[in-house]
Amino acid sequence: MYHKGKVLRRLYNRFIDDVYLEHEILIKCTIISRTYVSAAMVLAGMYPPKYYQEWSDSETVWQPIPISNDSPDQTAIFRTHKCPYTNYFVKKDYDNIITNKNKKQIEELLSYLTKKLKKPINVEQIHIIYDIIASRISNGFQLPEWIKPKFIKIMKSVSIEHFKRMYGNKKIQKLISGPLLKEISLNMQLRSDNSNYKTTKNMYLYAGHDISLGTVLYFLGNRSIITPDFGASIHFHLYLDKTVGYIVKVFYYSRWDDDKGEEILIPACGNPCELEYFTKRINRHFSTDWEEECKEMEN
Secondary structure (H helix, E strand, O other): OHHHHHHHHHHHOOOOOOOOOOOOEEEEEOOOHHHHHHHHHHHHHHOOOOHHHOOOOOOOOOOOOOOEOOOOOOOOHHHHOOOHHHHHHHHHHHHHHOOOOOHHHHHHHHHHHHHHHOOOOOHHHHHHHHHHHHHHHHOOOOOOOOOOHHHHHHHHHHHHHHHHHHHHOHHHHHHHOHHHHHHHHHHHHHHHOHHHOOOOOOEEEEEOOHHHHHHHHHHHOOOOOOOOOOOOEEEEEEEEEOOOEEEEEEEEEOOOOOOOOEEEOOOOOOOOEEHHHHHHHHHHHOOOOHHHHHHOOOO
């Protein structure tokens, strides 16, 4: 993630100062601690201390930069269990994943994992175990001998199927990424009004989760990316077009070292995607009564 920060510095070097300035950027993470650490590492790469910011006589590669943990990203509800619908969805979805075609394979996998991990493992825990394995592989760590390729393949298949259903679920989109997208669209609205120029930031940086990215991508109409890689990011850019006014462009960077990215079109918004239509679509699809949405069991 430190390297991700260096990538962001190269991408936005003329847009944000190379010296950290509070009025230029606002950084938010969720209540899950690893998003705070990710944000801190990214900022260390973006803002190596210079001049008066070098707070030690010895060489320093970072400086303390404020990070707020009040991101509107609601992915943490899968851990806190404060939203009845997400609990309902996860249980129901995993029940639906087991079919006559894969039942024998999954039962064999669960039996094997239960034996090796020395505790009962159910189908809902498969994606957690797979995530740990994928993390080790990504970091070049050796896997335990008992983790067989055929079981990794089954775990990956179950995880992909689960996340496809989750990301495509309209209600999950509302609950997880709805508040985040509403804040992003509001920030762009405020920025487009010249009277707010001095009170808005050049950049709003949110440290989130793979579920954050997945639900946003599916809402935007892109279903080709099932499992966002480590350090992947979505960038919302606001431009002033002389013909149509303010427009929104979205770019996807596939992992921590991707410095090219690709533009993601928003089919329902048109091309160019005018800020007015983008904001209307966000407000039309995402309820402001988040708690009531959580209580309703059926999608």
